[in-house]
Amino acid sequence: MANKALITAVSSHNNKSKTAELCNELKFLATTANFEVVETVIQNREHIDPAYYIGKGKLEYIKRLTSSGDISYLIALDDLSPTQKSEMEKALGITVMDRTGLILKIFANNATTKEGKMEVELAQLRYSLPTMKGKGKKLSNLGGGIGTRGPGEKKLEIDKRNAQKRISHLRETLKKLRKENTTMRKRRMENSIPVVSLVGYTNAGKTSLMNEITGSDLQTEDKLFSTLETRVRRAALPDGKKILISDTVGFIRELPHELMASFKSTLEEVSFSDLLFVVLDASDLNIDEKFKTVEETLKEIGADNINRFIILNKIDLCTNTRIKELENKYSDAVFVSALRRFNIQEMLKKAQKYFNKNKEVFRIKIPMHKLSKFLQYRERLTVLEEKYTNNVAYLTYRTDKELQKHLLTRL
Ligand SMILES: Nc1nc2c(ncn2[C@@H]2O[C@H](COP(=O)(O)OP(=O)(O)OP(=O)(O)O)[C@@H](O)[C@H]2O)c(=O)[nH]1
Ligand SMILES: [Mg+2]
Known part of the structure; x- marks a missing residue:
């Protein structure tokens, strides 16, 4: 069964129709991520609230909507700071996420290949690192007095270090995979x-x-x-x-x-x-x-x-x-x-x-031993005339300028 969610956005006076349109797209994103959107709550104000994103009044309104307990997610249109996210969660007692978090969730659900999965994991780690910092501050306050390291901070530092390690590992592995892709791409070009x-x-x-x-x-x-x-x-x-x-x-x-x-x-x-x-x-x-x-x-x-x-x-x-x-x-x-x-x-x-249309006629004189190299590109050129002597071939063909440039560097 789909999880019930609310959508919320802040809209300035002259931005109403754009916000409505973006909220529609956000709703589609939420549905894709298997949420059932119960209501969209738009706050009209000129600036985003630094602590709660929306204003106190709207926050109260959302709290009333969610008090029955069957709505367990709130999705904000804009990116939330770690503080906004945690303050809103504290005030409402439900999970709060932003558009970026939602898109990341969809990507995580839909990735199927090894490379796709790694790309998503990398994005998720990059996204959650600053949040870890935010929590670290708060937990360290709980952990002990000034100048001492609280247990919370220690754990978070380990988490952060592990996350950073994982990020480097993913980057390296992806780099290797991409090298393979480049080779494949080159081969494709050669097949022309x-x-x-x-x-x-x-x-x-x-x-x-x-x-x-x-x-x-x-x-x-x-x-x-x-x-x-x-x-x-x-x-x-x-x-x-x-x-x-x-x-x-x-x-x-x-x-x-x-x-x-x-x-x-x-x-x-x-x-x-x-x-x-x-x-x-x-x-x-x-x-x-x-x-x-x-x-x-x-x-x-x-x-x-x-x-x-x-x-x-x-x-x-x-x-x-x-x-x-x-x-x-x-x-x-x-x-x-x-x-x-x-x-x-x-x-x-x-x-x-x-x-x-983008093809032109070119003429070339090439030594016979290079002919096979030239013929590798035959899929993309139309030979119009050919003349061979003992060791040289004279060829007239039609092809595009790009390939011609590429060909000349190869022959
Ligand atoms: N009515 C109608 N629906 C279409 C047509 N072409 C695609 N669709 C529908 O549009 C939806 C999206 O189609 P996809 O081919 O998955 O679109 P896409 O651009 O590959 O989407 P992503 O991979 O998610 O970026 C599906 O439900 C399709 O059945 C069309 O010509 N007419
Ligand atoms: Mg597609």
Whole structure:
């Protein structure tokens, strides 16, 4: 059975609609984490209370709501300081968490691979270290007089030291794993099949599209962050040319920085793509805001220089008027529905056109003993003319500039 929870937020006068929208998303996050949200309590005030986050009056109100005993969690929209969290817990007698804590919980629930699990654990430790400090202060006061070390402090110091040790260990292990990933990525480049990545806000339908394109059966859910790992599958463009499609963790506004740091390398995979499909949920009324978050995240992970096409998914949920409105705003987008298998080929044709358009004709003269090296790249080039003498090959081919640059460094 789902745990009952309340949501609370502080909203300044000119921020009401944004707060309401963020609370809606917080509710979706809470549901994903298996909470049943009973009520959302919004406090209107200009500043956050340093001790209790919300004001005394609202705190009393929440206390009355929770007094029956069946609501055992309070989730705050903003990040709470260790003091705020502990003061609120003391006053209310229930568990208090913030948005970051909630997202971390979801990531912890959803991580399946060894790497994903380690990334989440690292983020959790980074998140809880400052809280340990806060408790340490208080317990040491209980433990003894000035200048002496209380038993509480000793234990907390050990906990903290252990946490720090574990952080270093996780960092090291992840570093090694990432080296392996880099090698895999290099190999992929050498195979020289273009990589197209599906990116976008969480729950936009990236994995559903991946399944449609590649005939895979990856798990999709009406939940946030069902995908936490990057997965790469083979696919073919309408003209038969092979590509690799990659699906990865979804973006969200204000992704906790602990998670951003831990998942950076997973997200950075995207920056090695040849092309991006930016997937947006066309039925989402906050689509513009979400698009903005996607653009910002792409910048943060160094993928903003890659060519991208906007894919507006879930159009089965849109009225004609809505579609018209979106056509005006996102004039270059491809309208698709993963659910109805609508227009998936159009999406791929767009990629095909892009890969063909950005190709140029090059001529090269290479010694025969280097020919096999050159032919490693044949998937990504079309040979137009070839002439061989005893020890030299003259080749004319069409390929993209990027690959040509890469090729020249290899030959
Ligand atoms: N109506 C409708 N629902 C869709 C469509 N595409 C995906 N969905 C639903 O949207 C939800 C999210 O789909 P996913 O494919 O898991 O989305 P995602 O972008 O991979 O999400 P995360 O991995 O959580 O970031 C699921 O319930 C899908 O069934 C569509 O075209 N139409
Ligand atoms: Mg997914």
